[in-house]
Amino acid sequence: MINHGSAHISARLRKMHRDSLIFGPLQYLLMKFYQREISLPAFARGFHLITRHVENSLPEIKDITAGQLHVFIKHTSASLTINENADPTVRKDFESHFNEMVPEDAPYYRHNTEGSDDMPAHVKASILGSSLTVPITNGELNKGIWQGIYLCEHRNHGGSREIVITAFGI
Amino acid sequence: MINHGSAHISARLRKMHRDSLIFGPLQYLLMKFYQREISLPAFARGFHLITRHVENSLPEIKDITAGQLHVFIKHTSASLTINENADPTVRKDFESHFNEMVPEDAPYYRHNTEGSDDMPAHVKASILGSSLTVPITNGELNKGIWQGIYLCEHRNHGGSREIVITAFGI
Amino acid sequence: MINHGSAHISARLRKMHRDSLIFGPLQYLLMKFYQREISLPAFARGFHLITRHVENSLPEIKDITAGQLHVFIKHTSASLTINENADPTVRKDFESHFNEMVPEDAPYYRHNTEGSDDMPAHVKASILGSSLTVPITNGELNKGIWQGIYLCEHRNHGGSREIVITAFGI
Secondary structure, three states: OHHHHHHHHHHHHHOOEOOEOEEOOOOOOOOEEEEEEEEEOOOOOEEEEOHHHHHHHOHHHHHOOEEEEEEEEOOOOEEEEEEEOOOHHHHHHHHHHHHHHOOOOOOOOOOOOOOOOHHHHHHHHHHHOOEEEEEEEOOEEOOOOOEEEEEEEOOOOOOOEEEEEEEEEO | OHHHHHHHHHHHHHOOEOOEOEEOOOOOOOOEEEEEEEEEOOOOOEEEEOHHHHHHHOHHHHHOOEEEEEEEEOOOOEEEEEEEOOOHHHHHHHHHHHHHHOOOOOOOOOOOOOOOOHHHHHHHHHHHOOEEEEEEEOOEEOOOOOEEEEEEEOOOOOOOEEEEEEEEEO | OHHHHHHHHHHHHHOOEOOEOEEOOOOOOOOEEEEEEEEEOOOOOEEEEOHHHHHHHOHHHHHOOEEEEEEEEOOOOEEEEEEEOOOHHHHHHHHHHHHHHOOOOOOOOOOOOOOOOHHHHHHHHHHHOOEEEEEEEOOEEOOOOOEEEEEEEOOOOOOOEEEEEEEEEO
16 A cells, blocks of 8 residues: 555656646555654854755655755744845854844843843844744745754854754655 | 534534634545646746636635645745735845845855856745645635745746646545 | 564663653654644733643653644744743843833834734744754653743733643654
């Protein structure tokens, strides 16, 4: 039955639309679901590419024909985003701009006992977000060639960060 | 077997909770999964409604009783968000405010060889995000009546943008 | 066949990687899918913890071994985010900072007929986002111990807000 299902996929995939991919209806197929939790190495305050950490942690992505990758960070003072993966000055400019937009020691902060970098870290984390989702197509992340996954470390000494990586699809 | 599954859904759907919909447990049903990649027409710098582009590109949404729609943009200088779909001045005010909050030619930018609009475009893209997810209920996007999907074009001449649209559910 | 599937899960789960959980490949299992729409009570302008509202509204989360929770707000002047769940001053500082970063009565706003709090509410909603996704592992939200789900009410009198809660997985 599984083999029959696979044959069914191949037939469907050959039926391509002009200038677009289409998968479906594939309601006769069962879902694949993978999930892993990993510790990232400690990064300095700033924005860092972790695309390879993510991809290498879940090689089963290659088994998914059409699906989704979700990455979630289990912290409130670091965050995840997708941005330019080539020029390191982009990541430096992110750090500079977020420090302007969410300054330390603002006179209206009341939560200030954990250091000047603490409250801004919380705000930056919510602006950028605690998770991201990328489509999977034909066993690979279907992202733009200039897109990479950033760990955004907003604390001076954030230490190792835990992320949960989930991939699912058909 | 599929017909049996459909009968099973109908029985479940009739069991409605007071003031809420509930679908599940539906663990006897197989998943539907659809994915398509499309090119949007080139838009001017600013915020633009693309709800119809998205819905028309994946008419199979109507076959999903309970599920999720995910839209992902494969670029780092344009983004996606959900906001007010009626008054065009809201979209103009978004452009005005983001230009104030993430100015061009800030003295701390180092990544400035691709034009004054380039580095702010990257920052705006991460603030707003590269993807969005909307629930699907009874074959339609289950969004508020005032909610629309925006393409946020942050470059002066961004050109055509690629998006990946994925819908899945039961 | 379902029992056979369950035995299959248990065997897989016992095969744990060093310092990480892995679920999969579980392609022989069928998906679970739950969805419910609820009305939150009216909250004052500001940031409020709603983790328990969400969890209590979908107790079926406990039946999911590996999956995803998605929460979506059907409004354009309120939003959802994940942040610190312990010290109430963090939530007050969020309100203070967002009021600085997205001020009322900015001279460039054209959409100003619905009150001074209206246009800033739309902008804040898109900065923070209309939805969030959290992994589910072993029947619980797999979030950090300090992470809570916030309703971000950006209007002075927003009233009750509708959210759609979806959980799925194996």
